[in-house]
Amino acid sequence: MKNVSIPRNEYPRPQLVRKNWLNLNGEWQFAFDDENIGVKEKWFQIVHPFKQKIIVPFAYQTKLSGINDPSFHDHVWYRREFTVPKEWSGQKIILHFGAVDYRAWVYVNGQYAGYHEGGHVSFSFDITELLTWETETIVVRVEDPSRDETIPRGKQFWFEKSDSIWYTRTTGIWQTVWLEPVSSTNISKLRLTPDIDRGDIIVEFEVKGNYLNKKVEIEIGFKGEKVVLDTIEIFEAYNKRSINLYNRQIFRTSFHHVGWNWAPESPNLFDIKITLKDDQEVFDEIDSYFGMRKIHIENGMVYLNNKPYYQKLVLDQGYWPDGLLTAPTDEDLKKDIELALEMGFNGCRKHQKVEDPRFFYWADKLGFLVWGECPASPSYSEDAASRLTKEWIEIIERDYNHPSIVAWVPxxxxxxxxxxxxxxxxxxxxxxxxxxxxxxxxTRLVISNDGWELTVTDICAIHNYNHGSSDEKEKYEAFKESLATKENLLRSKPANRGIYADGFEHNGEPILLTEFGGIGFKVGENNGWGYTSVKDEQEFIADYRRVMEAVYASQALHGYCYTQLTDVEQEINGLLTYHREPKCELEKIREINEMWHPNVVKF
Structure with missing residues (x-):
């Protein structure tokens, strides 16, 4: 079903695609509830006058929402009408939310549909029994405590005005809202695990509803050629099948010689179609994809597909000036990756944000490594620990199948x-x-506390911004020396904090410099800050080279993550401006990135 006249109209769940769906983005009615009286007055039932309009999926704090109000409003309401296509009759109707920050209560036609807590991942409700099959009304109540420091908020500041490394908040719906019809017997979960050593793809799925006398047909293709057509008889809800790819005709003479694993240099993807049916009827059909990819650590190095791999990452906050956490278009997500690749990076650390699944889709397609991260709570409490845990469970369930994601940063x-x-x-x-x-x-690496005071971890991830300005020779030499050897790195205290927490120590894991740089360079009228600053493009390139020379001189670092891809609000320390304009010739950055450990990615 085509959706062409509304914002963010691309299919929102690229790892599990069904043919029929309805996008509910666009204009909704909207109201602030600063006195928190909406529940008492039953705004979800009565026709309360919601006096404002908002463009979903953009938060009210953004320009693209049509409201553009950055002030605190901890309780907000949404309403819109919709009509379910008549041809969907007889099926279950599922209402999906890409993400709503932070708590959401959902009502359909005045009746309670469900509740979700957690601002960063998707959730859904079966609303079939609440429908009239005429004009339907959906109401969403959102609570986002602006000053609560025990909820995962990442870079969203708990004061009204952005400052330092903290940015404008995002409240409410900030990813696509959509409907889809499914049969009462359907595939509810899909998990794809590659095993490149055996040449297997392990397919796990759950069948919801009456699975007796049903079967699942699995069709796998590679670059337009059919590789697998397999059928599984269904005897229980949970099913698992390991399918070998090595012994297929397409690979019998070529797989040793032609790369078909997924990597930044060769982002090969297999298509997979899963059809649930019996002898008379098709109940469900989904399209997905996977990459044969392995990430592990060995001999103090990171290995990708069983070969040492030097990661050249860039820190990516995932903010946009007009949409904050929400990219204005799908093309903007793709463009950020293309710009990073053009500069010679082979991946990013997506910092303090759970990104839109469409970003991971483009990372999969274009060949771009991603370290996934969840926004942190500013303070510790038992509630904070519980909330972060819940979000991580949902993050992994949603994003497990993306080959581009190679590490998690809790x-x-x-x-x-x-x-x-x-x-x-x-x-x-x-x-x-x-x-x-x-x-x-x-299947992935886990970094226990990126920056310092690590406990048990797969990567020793160190942050160090102490490179100094170009005229601070002594500071620069100290920075260079601190990176030079393993012993120096492990002894360093770049933020007056030890690399490991008390009782923990380095156990041979790879050492990466995962935040550094942050050279401030003002382009345009916006004032701001960086960890050091330069005046013009020539100085900018020279300072980037100077910092990178210290990194590449290290005998112990096995990769890096440079801060950062773009300026964000008051930060002017990006390689690009907030509007994604290059601050210098991107080829110059690429040349520096490829001076050592040449990156063979060709943009």
Missing amino acids: LNESWGVPFIKFNKQQQHHSLAMYHLIHSLDP
Whole structure:
């Protein structure tokens, strides 16, 4: 079903695609509820005069929403009418939300449909029994506590005005809202796990509804050629099948010689179609894809597909001047990756944000490594620990199938665990997150506390912005020396914090410099800050080269993540402006990035 006249009209769930769907983005009625009286007055039932209009999926704080109000409003309401296509009759109708920050209560035709807490991942409700099959009304109540420091908020500041590294908040709906029809017997989950050592793709799925006497047909294709056509008889709700790809005719003579694994240099993807049916009827049909990719650590290095791989990442906040957390268009998500590749980076650390699945889709397609991260809570409490845990479970369930994601970062710079250096409870929280994520996802690396005060971790991730300006020779030499050897790196205290928390130590894991740089360069009228500053393009390129020379001189670093891709609000330390305009010839950045450990990605 085509959706061409509304914002963000692309299919929102690229890893599980069905033919029929209805996009509910666009103009909704909207109201602030600053006195929090909407529930008492039953705004979800009566025709309360919602006096404002908002363009979904943009938060009210953004220009693209049509409201553009950055002030605190902790309770807001949405309403819109819609009509379900008549041809969907007889099927279950599922209402999907890409993300709503932070708590959402959903009502359909005045009746309660469901509740979700967590501002960063998708959720859905079966609304079939609430429909009239005439004109339907959906109402969403949102609560987003602006000053609560125990909810995962990342870079969203708990004061009204942005400052330092903190940005404007996002409240309410900020990803696509949509409907889809499904049969009462349908495929409810799909999990695809590659095993390149055996040449297997492990397909796991759940069947909801009456699965007796049903079968699933799995069709796998590679570059337009059919590789697999397999049929599974269904005897229970949960099903698992390991399918070998090596012994297929298409690969019998070529797989050893022609690369078909997924990597930035060769982002090969397999198409997979899964059809649930019996002898008379098709109940469900979904399209997806996967990449044969392996990431692991060995001998103090990161290995990609069983070969040492030097990661050249860029820190990416995922903010836009007119949409904040929401990219104005799908093309904007793609463009950010293309610009990073053009500069010679082979991936990004998506910082303090759970990104739109469409970003991961383009990373999969274009060949771009991603470290996934969840926004942190500023303060620690048992509630904060519980909330972060819940979000991580949902993140991994949603994003597990994307081959581009190679690492998870549950904690950053001791945010939300300020006493982790010595506090056993906070150390246990870090350990719990590390082991929880590995228990849910054994295919990726986990960095326990990116920056410093690490506990058990797969990568020793260090942040160091102490490179100094070009005339601070002594400071620069100290920076260079601190990176030079493993011993120096592990002894360093770049933010007056030890690299490992008390009771923990380096156990041979790869060492990466995962935040550094942040050279401030003002382009245009916006004032702001960087960790150091330059005056013009020539100085900018020279300073970037100077910082990178210190990194590449290290005998111990196995990769880096430069801060950062773009300016954001008051930060002017990006390689690009906030509007994605290059601050210099991007080829110059690429040349510097490829001076050592040449990157063979061709843009």
